[in-house]
Amino acid sequence: MARLRGPGGCPWDIEQDHQSIAQCLIDECSELLETIDTLDMDHMREELGDVLLQVVFHAQLAKEEGHFDFEAVAAEVNEKLIRRHPHVFGDVDLEDSDQVLRQWEQIKATEKLDGAKKETVFKDLPPALPSLLFAYDVFKQIKKKALPVGRSVDMEAIEAMASELDEESAGHILFEIAAACRLKGIDPESAARKFARRVMAESEALTNEPKAQGQAG
Structure with missing residues (x-):
């Protein structure tokens, strides 16, 4: 993607920004969901790659703008998985998946408080919708x-x-x-x-x- 966006790269890729390719992510996720519904494993592999490409594309754009890169994206989700699974990576004992889900929500709520996010009257709005x-x-x-x-x-x-x-x-x-x-x-x-x-x-x-x-x- 860095090559595609760099000197001598692809004119279309070079012209894009976060907003111009946003619809591509929705399209690729929809196609992936179709393969999941039908358990079409060969095409699922392909569609997972297409979704990953969108993540890489946005990460490259952010890197060029001086915000973050793909390594930072991967590192953050890795840290989140460890932080939200203390029953696996720590010394917490849980008996079933219901307890896991309750703990996940508790940790998530604590993270929001620690992040001091601005309260909004639209806080119950689903975060990602068409x-x-x-x-x-x-x-x-x-x-x-x-x-x-x-x-x-x-x-x-x-x-x-x-x-x-x-x-x-x-x-x-x-x-x-x-x-x-x-x-x-x-x-x-x-x-x-x-x-x-x-x-x-x-x-x-x-x-x-x-x-x-x-x-x-």
Whole structure:
């Protein structure tokens, strides 16, 4: 991959960035899942390689940007496996897989606290979803928790559209949007994810505004 991205390498590979190849990872994972469903071991080997290639690609991009390299990725997951299996690599005794899972979640929760990650009102949102389901769940969280929405979202327009929508018309609209994106050279997966994240950020900001004003007073 370093050769492909380097001088005299492949023009296509050189032009890519993390976002431009994000869809490739989703595609390759989908193809791998199909081989797992059918236990097609020969093709599973091939598809695992294709998924690994995506990991290598992103790691190479990160290395060029001065963030991390493939060795760091492998080392971190190795350390995580050791840290989360003290019953194998340490002196903890566990009797069954249920206890293992409970311990895993406890260690994971401690890691999050140690990392001092920023609390978010969207903390229950699944971390990795295709962009359409991601946007669906973002809005679901907003409605479920009665969160404010930012200026990027016109709730009246959404409600008016919903009143006229059924499964067929929804599919029709989504297909036309995907087709229009194809004609325009826009990646619909990336576009939907970016906009959903903007909505999340605006909702977060509006949710935290009263707290900030109360502290200031």
